[in-house]
Amino acid sequence: MRRLPEWVDAAVSRYLVHTEMGVSIRQIARAGECHASTVLRQVRKLETRRDDLLVDQALIRLSIQISQHKSNIRYKETRQMAEKQVQDDLPDTQTLANEGRRILRRLCENGAVLAIAADMEKAVVVRDLPDGGSTRTAVVDRPIAQAMALQDWIACKTEGRISRYCITATGRTALNRLMAEDENKAQGFAETQAVFADAHLGEGLEAGPSRRPMRFNMADSPLSALARRRDRSGNPFLAPDLVSAGERLREDFELAQMGGRANKSWDKFLAGHDRDTYRPDPGLNDGAKAAQGRVAEALQELGEGLSDVALRCCCMLEGLETAEKRLGWSARSGKIVLRIALIRLSEYYRSQAGGAGRMIG
Structure with missing residues (x-):
């Protein structure tokens, strides 16, 4: 036993x-x-x-x-x-906490559901877009989804060939607790400093002992917040295709971390060093390698400045004010640069698809 x-x-x-x-x-x-x-x-x-x-x-x-x-x-x-x-066991406590922070945060977004079919090895989190379309924002291993359902963090909203799950009140409470525990440990309130699987996401982005943990609204991302704003003519500040481009970069970034802790060459790339000579970590599986390569190519296409704001706001979910301060930019300039970066990123993804839209999967 x-x-x-x-x-x-x-x-x-x-x-x-x-x-x-x-x-x-x-x-x-x-x-x-x-x-x-x-x-x-x-x-x-x-x-x-x-x-x-x-x-x-x-x-x-x-x-x-x-x-x-x-x-x-x-x-x-x-x-x-x-x-x-049931070939694999359910996750341990630490793995469930790490994945819970990542997935529940995505499920808090408006119109987000976790979709899974009986014959699917993984579940996906999809979110409705303002134009009536949808975008995939996260991929979830099946044992993680099962553990979250057993914990009553998610509940089935629609049954069928593809079942759809939404976050519950218990799940929102659990997310608040997990985020609070993470911040307390980062600020030294915990007795023992725990090492989380996603702790490397912020390494190299801010030097010095005064680095503070990144803060953002767990129920909202910087892109979705900007997408709700209107310009002077009444049009959305970010068009749906620009939001989709940012979410695609975020999706590849998350997939790149699924193979384990990133190596130092990847950390250097995130920090802006050796981008021309970057090579994916050979210790990762093929899917994670491919995802790292796609992120590297996309950020290299954006170049310095545009890649920095795209990385921080799309991938790291930093708020615009935080990104502006850390990059040394003037106030309220970040949203303009981010919009330019997303336009260029959207054009890059269209060119990679031969001018066609992105296909599912």
Whole structure:
């Protein structure tokens, strides 16, 4: 029998002990020093939640972790299908926290949903655009999505061949807690300074011991905020194709970090050094290498100045005022430079597609 991840709560543990190991509800209640009716309500609630695809598969994964004989597991799908879908364990606490910050922040954006199909290895976060289209803003490993559903951070909004999930009130509370914990550790309030998988994103962008953690509105990105503004003629300050170009750069940037911690040559590239001689990290998988290469090529096309503001505002989600201060620019100049950078970036992506629009996937 293997230990469950630390983030699994007592209700899920009691449910698995009862359904998979055959321990009676009264025995579980005595061990947990609670009333038997409490355990019964928890078991019934989780049994009802198994109608959710992600919750059901998360419980199957946990069942396999604690069961010595897979034949004792009560699969909702056939055994062959279930074993195919649960080859990997659910994430540990630290991985879930890191991914939770990244994904929940994206799901807080207006019109954002997490979409997943039964035969998809990964889920995607997509967001509606003002022109009626949509754009992909993040990619999520299936075990991460299952853990988030089991934690009630996301809930199924639309069932079907492709199920769509939205962030819940519990998910928003969890995001606030995760962001607060991250800031406290960055400012030295925690007893032990933790090292997160995404901590390298800010390295090299600000030298000196006085560097402060980046701040931004978790429910909004700089691009979506600018897209809602109007110019003097009443037109949107950022057209939908410019927002899509920035989101595409952000998507590649996130994919480039999925292979692990970036190497020093990538850090130097982010800091503006050795951009002409940059080579992707050979230790990453092919998808992450390709994503790093696409980011490098796009920023090289923008050149110095334009690439700096695109990197900070599109990829790092820095606010315009913060970016202006760190780059030494005058106030209210950042939005103009960012708009120019997005126009050039949009033209670059169109030229890469031979003049055609971006295809899904």
